[in-house]
Amino acid sequence: MTTTKTRITELLGIEYPIIQGGMAWIAEHTLASAVTNAGGLGLIAGGSAPIDYLREQIRLTKAAVDGKPFGVNIMLMSPNAEDLAQLVIDEGVPVVTTGAGNPGKYMAAWKEAGIKVIPVIPSVGLAKRMERAGADAVVAEGTESGGHIGENTTMCLVPQVVDALEIPVIAAGGIADGRGIAASLMLGAEGVQVGTRFLASEECQIHPTYKELVVKAKDTDSVVTGRSTGHPCRNVKTKFSKKLASGEMNGTITPDEFEQITLGSLRKAVQDGNLEEGSFLCGAIAGMVNEVKPAKDIIEEMFAQAEELLSK
Ligand code: TUI
Numbered sequence: 001m002t003t004t005k006t007r008i009t010e011l012l013g014i015e016y017p018i019i020q021g022g023m024a025w026i027a028e029h030t031l032a033s034a035v036t037n038a039g040g041l042g043l044i045a046g047g048s049a050p051i052d053y054l055r056e057q058i059r060l061t062k063a064a065v066d067g068k069p070f071g072v073n074i075m076l077m078s079p080n081a082e083d084l085a086q087l088v089i090d091e092g093v094p095v096v097t098t099g100a101g102n103p104g105k106y107m108a109a110w111k112e113a114g115i116k117v118i119p120v121i122p123s124v125g126l127a128k129r130m131e132r133a134g135a136d137a138v139v140a141e142g143t144e145s146g147g148h149i150g151e152n153t154t155m156c157l158v159p160q161v162v163d164a165l166e167i168p169v170i171a172a173g174g175i176a177d178g179r180g181i182a183a184s185l186m187l188g189a190e191g192v193q194v195g196t197r198f199l200a201s202e203e204c205q206i207h208p209t210y211k212e213l214v215v216k217a218k219d220t221d222s223v224v225t226g227r228s229t230g231h232p233c234r235n236v237k238t239k240f241s242k243k244l245a246s247g248e249m250n251g252t253i254t255p256d257e258f259e260q261i262t263l264g265s266l267r268k269a270v271q272d273g274n275l276e277e278g279s280f281l282c283g284a285i286a287g288m289v290n291e292v293k294p295a296k297d298i299i300e301e302m303f304a305q306a307e308e309l310l311s312k
Pocket of ligand 1: 099231
C-alpha cells in the first residue's frame with residue numbers, strides 16, 4: 001500500500017487520489033477518459049453546453065474507460081444545470097462535482113441514484129453546508145485556481161475545511177507537481193484536483209495557441225478579471241485580459257459592459273485561440289507548466305515525486 005491511498009481512492013475506486021478540474025468548454029471525453037484510464041478521475045465539463053452534446057460526451061467517455069469511474073462537473077450558474085442534473089441520473093454517471101453555487105436542491109435525487117457528490121467550495125461555511133446536505137467529499141478550491149474563484153488561498157482554506165469536516169477533502173488551486181500533492185496531504189487533504197497541468201496534456205483538445213500561452217506563461221502571467229461583476233475569473237495575462245482588469249479597476253468598463261465584452265469569450269479562447277477577444281482561463285501555477293505530455297505521464301510523474309517526498 002502506498003502513502004497516497006486515501007479515503008478518496010477508496011470512495012471513488014481509483015488508483016491515484018487525483019481528479020481533473022471540470023474546466024468549462026475544455027474538459028471533454030478525450031481528456032476525461034485519458035485521466036480515468038491513467039488511474040485518476042476524469043471529468044466532463046457541463047459548462048453551458050447543450051444537453052444532447054453532453055449526453056454524447058458521457059457515452060463516449062463510458063465507452064472508452066471500460067467500467068472505470070468518471071464524473072461530470074455541473075456549473076450551477078449555467079442555464080443547463082437543471083437538465084444536466086437529471087441527465088447524470090439518467091445516464092448513470094458515477095460521480096458529480098459542482099461549481100459556482102450551492103447544489104443543495106439536487107443532492108437528494110443524486111444520492112438516491114447512487115451518485116457520489118463532490119461540491120467544489122471556496123469557504124468553510126459552504127463546506128459545512130455541503131457535508132450536512134450529504135456530500136461524499138468536497139473540493140476546497142483556493143484562489144490560485146483558474147476560472148471562477150473565491151478569495152481564500154489553498155494554503156489557508158484547505159486545513160480550515162479539513163478541521164471543520166468529517167468527510168474527506170480534496171485540495172485544489174496551485175497544484176501541478178508532486179510537491180503540490182505532498183503539501184496538500186500535509187494540510188490534511190486526501191486528494192487533489194488539478195486543472196491547469198492538464199491544459200498542457202496531449203489529450204486536451206484546446207486550440208494550440210491556448211496550450212502555447214500556458215506553456216510559455218511565467219509566474220506573474222495570470223490575472224483576475226470580473227471582480228466588478230462579482231464573478232472573478234483567473235486568466236492568462238493577454239492584452240485583452242489586462243485591458244479588462246484595468247478598465248474594471250478605473251471604471252472605464254462598467255459591470256454591464258464587462259458582461260457584454262466577455263460574452264462567448266471562453267469559446268473564442270478554447271476553439272479559436274482568439275487572442276483579441278478570448279478568455280484563456282488558467283491557474284496561477286501556469287508558470288510551472290512547461291511541457292505538453294500525455295495525461296498518463298503527468299499523473300505518474302506527479303505521484304512518483306509525491307511518493308518520494310512523502311517517504312523521506
Ligand atoms: O466553478 C468553478 N470554476 C469555473 S466555472 C467557470 S465558467 C464561468 N462562466 C462565466 C462566469 C463565471 C464562470 C469557469 N471556472 N470553480 C468552482 C467554484 N465554485 N469556485 C467558486 C465556487 C463557488 C462560489 C460560490 C461555489 C459555491 C458558491 O456558493 C455561493 C452560494 O450559493 O452560497
